[in-house]
Amino acid sequence: MNILLLGSGGREHAFAWKIVNSPKCTKLFVAPGNAGTSSIAENVDLSPNDFEKISAFVIEKNIALVVVGPEEPLVKGIVDYFEGNEKVSHIPVIGPSQKGAHLEGSKDFSKKFMERHGVPTAASRTFTKESLEEGLEYLTTQTLPIVLKADGLAAGKGVLICTTLEEAKSSLKEMLVDNKFGEASSKVVIEQYLDGIELSVFVATDGISYRILPEAKDYKRIGENDQGLNTGGMGAVSPVPFADQEFLSKVEEKVVKPTVNGLKEEGIKYNGFLFIGLMNINGEPFVIEYNVRMGDPETQAVLPRIKSDFLEMLVHMGQKTLESYDLEIHSFAATTVVLVAGGYPESYKKGDKIEGLQSADGEEHSILFHAGTKSSEENTVVTNGGRVLAVTGMGDGVAIALENAYNTVSKVCWNDLYFRRDIGQDILKLIK
Numbered sequence: 001m002n003i004l005l006l007g008s009g010g011r012e013h014a015f016a017w018k019i020v021n022s023p024k025c026t027k028l029f030v031a032p033g034n035a036g037t038s039s040i041a042e043n044v045d046l047s048p049n050d051f052e053k054i055s056a057f058v059i060e061k062n063i064a065l066v067v068v069g070p071e072e073p074l075v076k077g078i079v080d081y082f083e084g085n086e087k088v089s090h091i092p093v094i095g096p097s098q099k100g101a102h103l104e105g106s107k108d109f110s111k112k113f114m115e116r117h118g119v120p121t122a123a124s125r126t127f128t129k130e131s132l133e134e135g136l137e138y139l140t141t142q143t144l145p146i147v148l149k150a151d152g153l154a155a156g157k158g159v160l161i162c163t164t165l166e167e168a169k170s171s172l173k174e175m176l177v178d179n180k181f182g183e184a185s186s187k188v189v190i191e192q193y194l195d196g197i198e199l200s201v202f203v204a205t206d207g208i209s210y211r212i213l214p215e216a217k218d219y220k221r222i223g224e225n226d227q228g229l230n231t232g233g234m235g236a237v238s239p240v241p242f243a244d245q246e247f248l249s250k251v252e253e254k255v256v257k258p259t260v261n262g263l264k265e266e267g268i269k270y271n272g273f274l275f276i277g278l279m280n281i282n283g284e285p286f287v288i289e290y291n292v293r294m295g296d297p298e299t300q301a302v303l304p305r306i307k308s309d310f311l312e313m314l315v316h317m318g319q320k321t322l323e324s325y326d327l328e329i330h331s332f333a334a335t336t337v338v339l340v341a342g343g344y345p346e347s348y349k350k351g352d353k354i355e356g357l358q359s360a361d362g363e364e365h366s367i368l369f370h371a372g373t374k375s376s377e378e379n380t381v382v383t384n385g386g387r388v389l390a391v392t393g394m395g396d397g398v399a400i401a402l403e404n405a406y407n408t409v410s411k412v413c414w415n416d417l418y419f420r421r422d423i424g425q426d427i428l429k430l431i432k
């Protein structure tokens with residue numbers, strides 16, 4: 001079959017790598033892709049948000065399956081667009097409907113969804129400009145720290161953890177009145193602070209049944225020891241040792257089942273991935289957030305651990321036959337280190353020549369995924385984004401996987417290359 005994958009990050013390179021490894025794949029196109037995807041598939045210069053052009057391409061190239069990497073096209077309704085267009089309505093698009101994508105696109109919607117279906121989460125209330133005074137009053141009744149969340153998509157920046165009442169009050173005003181995050185903060189969710197250990201669980205669903213993929217922990221801050229600004233993610237580790245079988249069973253019973261059943265009950269079409277951000281508080285799971293896609297860089301650690309045919313799973317998700325798919329997982333650990341351009345997540349340079357890619361690519365027990373990269377005219381690859389590469393090491397246990405990842409990282413360089421050297425160190429301490 002011919003497949004079209006939408007997106008251009010490390011997550012999409014990992015998807016592409018899995019898809020082309022399947023005997024079911026005839027040809028893979030990636031729109032727009034990066035230098036990594038172009039070496040294993042054909043990049044197409046199309047925006048994932050241009051649904052008209054995408055559907056025309058799907059017809060022209062006889063595409064049988066569309067796989068959506070990032071959230072934006074989902075939140076903008078690509079699944080509904082395909083369903084409503086009779087020329088392409090028979091072609092499965094892997095991702096939720098626009099209503100389903102609200103689980104990520106609106107924190108208020110997702111909190112209310114969790115409340116309706118009894119999914120454990122932090123207590124919260126939502127306020128708007130009109131109810132600002134009530135919101136300020138509500139803050140005085142809460143314990144500190146307190147969490148303020150912009151309702152809409154805010155590029156991962158819309159969550160503020162406030163440690164004083166003054167900070168919380170002024171932040172609430174800035175968000176609601178001064179549009180700190182634009183339209184995204186026209187509603188603000190005020191939420192209890194959850195104190196625990198964070199991890200993420202990934203679910204593939206066809207709207208009827210589900211498969212739970214390997215869990216992962218990511219490293220969001222730019223600096224070592226979790227200091228500095230939030231990023232898209234600087235590393236990931238899978239499996240997560242503090243997520244034992246007992247905890248994961250609780251996640252399945254208390255979170256995954258009510259979520260998938262809730263979507264079904266509410267008639268929300270959902271053939272896609274659900275990324276559940278969780279806090280483990282004394283062995284009990286609480287949902288921090290839903291994302292309606294896979295994580296980046298978590299995907300680069302999770303997918304290498306999937307032993308069964310990944311494309312086959314995507315096909316089952318599209319055909320609503322996931323019940324008959326056997327998901328098999330490798331027992332080895334996978335750890336991902338993200339290599340970024342100096343300055344990220346603030347301003348950074350593009351166009352730096354990357355050295356050592358070939359030697360890094362040839363290393364055993366590791367995989368080199370591209371993110372913000374581009375092939376230049378002189379047959380070289382240059383940086384083209386903040387997060388540039390993601391290196392995944394595999395091994396028997398987290399320590400060996402990390403050794404393999406960092407060994408490959410050491411082969412690559414460019415001006416201003418930066419990465420965290422402490423990915424997984426917290427987990428190694430916990431294991432000891």
Ligand code: AMP
Pocket residue numbers: 122147156159161191192193194195198277288289
């Ligand atoms: P989100 O955008 O919802 O993933 O939030 C970003 C990060 O803020 C999460 O990954 C958590 O580390 C943190 N966070 C969000 N909500 C809470 C909460 N209720 N309690 C503690 N930390 C939180």
Ligand code: GLY
Pocket residue numbers: 218232233291294295296297298
């Ligand atoms: N790494 C976090 C995310 O993909 O949202």
